[in-house]
Amino acid sequence: MQSLQRSKRPAPASTPATRQVTAPLGSDELVTLVAVSLRVGTASVRTAALTTALDAAFTGTTPGPRIVLLPGWTAGWPLSDSVVVDVCRRHSAAVRFERAQVGTGFWTSYDANGDTNGRRIHQWITDSGQADRQPDRVRDILRRSAPGGEGTIHLAGVDVGLLCCGENNILRCEQSHENRVSVRHDPQASLFDHVAVVLNGAHTRMGNWGKLTKRFEYLSRGRRLALFITNNLARAAGQPGTSWRGAVRAYFNGALLADGGGVLGAQRDVDVRVVADDAHDQACALVVRAKGSLLKAR
Structure with a gap:
């Protein structure tokens, strides 16, 4: 695995969540977040790819809290929760991921000791059509995403908000207002104002990044970090x-910061690098480092 720094290019209220008892995050404390995408394949290959990615992301001298964020589970991504927890525990990292369970998969979290950390989160919206037809589901996601809702998890001192895959479709781009982003069925509502990090973990790749980028610019407004991660479903390079x-x-502060192709530009207070598996092309990760003062709850 190696880090890639490429040239700059144009950017294409509910039940309270369970909290771990952790020391308060220091304002000058450095936090490292690693968003990892894996190619589909056998369990042994996936385990090795995740391990190699985290070996490159974290070194023995990496200071401060460590947080690993993974995409949604698919049948071609057979990593059991015990494997995920074991790999992250060996890297002293907290982790947010979707448990691999056919038909009833759910998002959960573990701290560096492998203890449960939060409630089970299931996906409620898959696409914009469902979001249009089922305003009650949109309102449910808004309630889950409000302060104190189970859609926010406390990981290694950082509050992370979660949207499951197509749940980003509760946001819409208003073409009549220059693609202004608003919450579907409730234009005056806001989403995840209380967190510094928002994760949209997906199962498959998404299209129309023109509209999607607008949504992630919205989610990263106000010096927030918004991360999108999905699986690379191509089984081999060149497919x-x-x-x-x-x-x-x-995304950070309303702009695309980096993707799997490289870093787009510098942002004050946030350092990002791409870790790519050039030898086997089995994994790609974005490694983001920021001070605790930026990542504290709002």
């Missing part, structure tokens, strides 16, 4: 859908 650019993306 359709191989590119990592649409598999992992980071």
Whole structure:
């Protein structure tokens, strides 16, 4: 695995969540977040790819809290929760991921000791059509995403908000207002104002990044970090859908910061690098480092 720094290019209220008892995050404490996308394949290959990615992301001298964020589970991504927890525990990292369970998969979290950390989160919206037809589901996601809702998890001192795959479709781009982003069925509502990090973990690649970028610019407004991660479903390099650019993306303060193809530009207070598996092309990760003062709850 190696880090890539490429040239700059144009940017294409509910039940309270369980909290771990952790020391308060220091304002000058450095936090490292690693968003990892993996190519589909056998369990042994996936385990090795995740391990190699985290070996490159974290070194023995990496200071401060460590947080690993993974995409949604698919049948071609057979990593059991015990494997995920074991790999992250060996890297002293907290982790947010979707448990691999056919038909009833759910999002959960573990701290560095492997203890449960939060409630089970299931996906409620898959696409914009469902979001249009089922305003009650949109309102449910808004309630889950409000302060104190189970859609926010406390990981290693950082509050992380979660949208499951197509749930980003509760946001819409208003073409009549220059693609202004608003919450579907409730234009005056806001989303995840109380967190510094928002994760949209997906199962498959998404299209129309013109509209999607607008949504992630919205989610990263106000000096927030918004991360999109999905699986790379191409089984080998050179197949359709191989590119990592649409598999992992980071936005900060309303702008695309980096994707799997490289870093787009510097942002004050946030350092980002791309870790790419050039030898086997089995994984790609964005490694983001920021001070605790930026990542504290709002």
